[in-house]
Amino acid sequence: MSQPQALIFEVSNSSFPVAVIQNSHKLPVLVEFMGVWSEHCIKLEDQLAALAKEFPEQFIFAKVDLDEQPELREAYKITNVPTIKVFHNGAVVRTKEGVMEEGELRALLKEFGIVNEADDLRIQAREKHIAGDTPAAIGLLTRAIQLDPRNTRIAQDMVQVFLDIGETEQAKSLFARLPKTDQESEQGRALNGQLTFRELAAKTAGKLNLQDQLATNPEDHDARFDLAVCLVAEHDYQHAMDNLFTILNNAPDYKDGAARELIISLTNMLAPNDPQLAQEFRKRLSNLLA
Numbered sequence: 001m002s003q004p005q006a007l008i009f010e011v012s013n014s015s016f017p018v019a020v021i022q023n024s025h026k027l028p029v030l031v032e033f034m035g036v037w038s039e040h041c042i043k044l045e046d047q048l049a050a051l052a053k054e055f056p057e058q059f060i061f062a063k064v065d066l067d068e069q070p071e072l073r074e075a076y077k078i079t080n081v082p083t084i085k086v087f088h089n090g091a092v093v094r095t096k097e098g099v100m101e102e103g104e105l106r107a108l109l110k111e112f113g114i115v116n117e118a119d120d121l122r123i124q125a126r127e128k129h130i131a132g133d134t135p136a137a138i139g140l141l142t143r144a145i146q147l148d149p150r151n152t153r154i155a156q157d158m159v160q161v162f163l164d165i166g167e168t169e170q171a172k173s174l175f176a177r178l179p180k181t182d183q184e185s186e187q188g189r190a191l192n193g194q195l196t197f198r199e200l201a202a203k204t205a206g207k208l209n210l211q212d213q214l215a216t217n218p219e220d221h222d223a224r225f226d227l228a229v230c231l232v233a234e235h236d237y238q239h240a241m242d243n244l245f246t247i248l249n250n251a252p253d254y255k256d257g258a259a260r261e262l263i264i265s266l267t268n269m270l271a272p273n274d275p276q277l278a279q280e281f282r283k284r285l286s287n288l289l290a
Helices: 018-024 039-054 070-075 104-111 117-131 135-145 152-164 170-177 186-202 207-216 220-232 236-250 257-268 275-289
Strands: 007-010 029-034 062-063 084-086 089-099
Touching: 007 039, 007 170, 018 062, 018 070, 018 117, 039 104, 062 207, 089 104, 104 117, 117 135, 135 152, 152 186, 170 186, 170 236, 186 220, 186 257, 186 275, 207 257, 220 236, 220 275, 236 257, 236 275, 257 275
Parallel strands: 007 062, 029 062
Antiparallel strands: 029 084, 084 089
16 A cells, blocks of 8 residues: 655645645645745745655645746735645635744644644643643653654754753753754754853853952953853843844954854744744844844
């Protein structure tokens, strides 16, 4: 028996009636109206393609390049990219505009009965953790890994939880056991960045001592740089960036542009989990260097 296949198609104005409308009577069809020049569109395309492979023959992922298909842009009144429209039984039943994170995409699929129970527990765990109920989050992740031991996304989430509660050694040990491909993924690099900042912070004089040094001498760029590292280790990204931008404003050549390099590294580290904040920092850096 052949293995189920991911259903991923590029759709044109002429193929749309069959590929999308007709097929939506058989399966939900998620249509991404996109611009191939848009970074956000490409990221969403990659996420949806990965989900189509995870749930083969459970939904259809159709891609519409709006630059090539202006008739479809007009017909469906697309004003922003990316835009997702879900077709079911011949009609549009959901519309989502803009960037969507993995959890949001999975929640959308869940509305149509397409769900991975382990990943559903991951989403619940993230919500519990954000709400401050970390023990419940750890319990949910433990159940998830029992259901799907090969799901390394669960292990990555557990690494993040350990980092957030200050269990650096447990986070480091679990991260080291992840497959190389996961360590080098976008999420893996973000986790590794956080681990690196924890180790760097441990080598400084400590946040309180550095704050005292700056209170005495606000021009102590070494103390301010080390304080930024400590703040990153505590997930206080806004104040960390404020200190780095202060250095960049007052001493742009400090240690051959170390502040600028750290701003870029931190922005890249934040991008997978908090793209909005990462974009804010990129814009702030761009405006400063313009």
